[in-house]
Amino acid sequence: MKFDLTINTDVAHQILTNFIKSEVSRVGFTRAVINLSGGLDSALSCALAAEALGSENVLALRLPYRTSSPDSLEHAQLMIDQFHIPSITIEITEMVDPLFGRDPEISKQRKGNIMARQRMIALYDQSEVFKGLPIGTSNKTEILLGYTTMWGDMASALNPIGDLYKTQVRQLSRAMNIPAVIIDKPPSADLWVGQTDEDELGFTYEEVDMLLYLLVDQRYSAQECVEEGFGQNFVNAVTARVRRNQFKRMMPPVAKLSNRTVGYDFLYLRDWGT
Amino acid sequence: MRLNLALAQISTSLGDVQCNLDKHLNYIELARKQKADLVVFPELSLTGYVLQDLVATVAHKPTEDDPIFKPLLEASQNLDLVVGFVDEDSRHRFYIASAYLSGGRVLHVHHKVYLPTYGLFDEGRFFAWGDSVRAFDTRFGRAGLLICEDFWHASPPYLLWLDGADIMLFSSASPGRGLTDKEKLESARWVERVSKAYASMFTSFVVHCNRVGFEDGLLFWGGATVNDPNGELLAQGPYFEEALTLVEMDLNQLRRTRARLPLLRDERTNLVQKELDRLLSQNM
Numbered sequence: 001m002k003f004d005l006t007i008n009t010d011v012a013h014q015i016l017t018n019f020i021k022s023e024v025s026r027v028g029f030t031r032a033v034i035n036l037s038g039g040l041d042s043a044l045s046c047a048l049a050a051e052a053l054g055s056e057n058v059l060a061l062r063l064p065y066r067t068s069s070p071d072s073l074e075h076a077q078l079m080i081d082q083f084h085i086p087s088i089t090i091e092i093t094e095m096v097d098p099l100f101g102r103d104p105e106i107s108k109q110r111k112g113n114i115m116a117r118q119r120m121i122a123l124y125d126q127s128e129v130f131k132g133l134p135i136g137t138s139n140k141t142e143i144l145l146g147y148t149t150m151w152g153d154m155a156s157a158l159n160p161i162g163d164l165y166k167t168q169v170r171q172l173s174r175a176m177n178i179p180a181v182i183i184d185k186p187p188s189a190d191l192w193v194g195q196t197d198e199d200e201l202g203f204t205y206e207e208v209d210m211l212l213y214l215l216v217d218q219r220y221s222a223q224e225c226v227e228e229g230f231g232q233n234f235v236n237a238v239t240a241r242v243r244r245n246q247f248k249r250m251m252p253p254v255a256k257l258s259n260r261t262v263g264y265d266f267l268y269l270r271d272w273g274t
Numbered sequence: 275m276r277l278n279l280a281l282a283q284i285s286t287s288l289g290d291v292q293c294n295l296d297k298h299l300n301y302i303e304l305a306r307k308q309k310a311d312l313v314v315f316p317e318l319s320l321t322g323y324v325l326q327d328l329v330a331t332v333a334h335k336p337t338e339d340d341p342i343f344k345p346l347l348e349a350s351q352n353l354d355l356v357v358g359f360v361d362e363d364s365r366h367r368f369y370i371a372s373a374y375l376s377g378g379r380v381l382h383v384h385h386k387v388y389l390p391t392y393g394l395f396d397e398g399r400f401f402a403w404g405d406s407v408r409a410f411d412t413r414f415g416r417a418g419l420l421i422c423e424d425f426w427h428a429s430p431p432y433l434l435w436l437d438g439a440d441i442m443l444f445s446s447a448s449p450g451r452g453l454t455d456k457e458k459l460e461s462a463r464w465v466e467r468v469s470k471a472y473a474s475m476f477t478s479f480v481v482h483c484n485r486v487g488f489e490d491g492l493l494f495w496g497g498a499t500v501n502d503p504n505g506e507l508l509a510q511g512p513y514f515e516e517a518l519t520l521v522e523m524d525l526n527q528l529r530r531t532r533a534r535l536p537l538l539r540d541e542r543t544n545l546v547q548k549e550l551d552r553l554l555s556q557n558m
Contacts, residue, residue, distance in 0.1 A: 006454070274288060
């Protein structure tokens with residue numbers, strides 16, 4: 001295919017570490033906390049934060065459930081060891097099992113969402129303990145597809161990797177010497193045994209990143225994407241998914257009553273006054 | 275004649291004018307110590323860029339009794355300054371503005387004439403449109419000020435050229451965008467390309483000072499440049515970092531270049547006017 005998602009990893013690295021440094025320090029913090037799942041996205045965010053703030057200023061959390069893959073814990077440990085990052089491990093089993101136990105019919109999706117949100121609670125709690133800002137780990141592909149748990153794994157104070165497609169996350173991760181075993185394994189939220197992103201989504205990241213790049217970055221119409229060789233059903237499914245998940249990318253709309261309303265005409269950046 | 279130019283590509287505090295003023299005065303002092311004649315600051319250097327509802331609270335008038343401009347005018351006794359600010363007119367319209375200060379006086383104020391209101395930009399929502407493009411005389415010759423989107427359009431630099439500007443002073447708060455496999459962001463490549471093109475086509479000095487730092491997720495890329503009347507790059511500041519870049523400009527280069535390449539002499543303004551009149555009458 002004639003389109004190329006290759007990025008200059010030196011430029012990306014410089015911008016993203018500067019971003020973390022700037023956006024953490026200007027709100028009065030020097031430290032960060034991050035949920036290190038053992039997967040690639042959190043590994044990259046963690047490596048960037050460690051370089052930006054200094055390893056000793058980043059706290060990595062490992063938050064396994066009893067059915068989590070042992071590989072996830074091990075791979076998180078590889079990052080902790082390689083980048084010399086302080087870490088703690090808190091098993092979430094005893095926190096979520098009582099909620100699971102209330103409904104014998106509970107689905108794996110519900111359990112997955114509960115685990116993702118429990119990890120968010122642990123992250124924000126440790127944020128208070130460590131005095132560090134929670135760093136996000138959502139890439140552009142999953143943000144666009146809405147492949148995420150609202151207020152769960154998407155919750156953060158700032159997200160350095162949210163404008164990198166998954167395939168670009170891999171590129172930058174290679175450049176930052178993240179362990180190959182983490183880069184090369186099938187991406188998985190590890191919310192149930194054997195889960196992989198690509199099985200669940202029904203397509204590969206290479207395919208969907210290229211399509212999203214045309215639709216979003218290059219403003220191709222759906223029809224133009226089909227003319228470029230993407231299957232009609234694939235294009236339809238992805239465009240529908242992007243539209244359907246817009247709500248996950250926004251703060252909840254406030255019903256306007258007054259002359260000045262948060263979200264519509266009370267407009268300030270987060271960095272207001274700093 | 276030589277001009278020692280200092281490009282102050284600073285980061286700004288969003289909405290904290292006093293903090294930004296202090297930084298200006300520090301950089302001006304640094305430039306003065308290095309014998310600079312003129313310091314150019316970026317677009318909205320006294321206020322920050324994505325102001326939105328902060329616009330009215332950060333506006334100032336470039337007068338001696340204004341608490342922000344008073345110290346800047348005093349500093350301009352030693353060296354000339356170009357600063358970026360929000361100008362409020364007597365009827366409370368707010369403009370993105372640049373002021374040229376020299377010898378304790380305001381020589382010129384430019385109001386941005388092109389307000390980008392598309393994509394990530396929303397300037398037209400918050401600011402009034404400037405309605406003039408004028409060159410003005412300085413102790414270094416005739417100059418002109420433009421702000422960011424002003425020079426994404428070809429006509430404002432062209433008008434300054436015809437109005438006698440030999441030194442074009444561009445300022446920007448340009449958000450970086452377009453990361454590809456190349457070493458430079460697309461937005462940086464675009465601005466560098468047109469700056470060089472204007473210097474070449476107008477056989478003039480083109481100075482560009484862009485800010486650095488972040489506002490939320492927006493990165494400003496810096497990389498201030500000076501191109502000479504041959505379109506050659508004389509100096510460039512670093513990307514992404516605050517810097518004061520000094521460069522000695524040999525203004526005699528204007529004469530040498532134009533003796534070789536008389537584009538200004540041969541410019542057919544009557545032809546331009548005739549064709550513009552025709553186009554405008556057709557479109558009405």
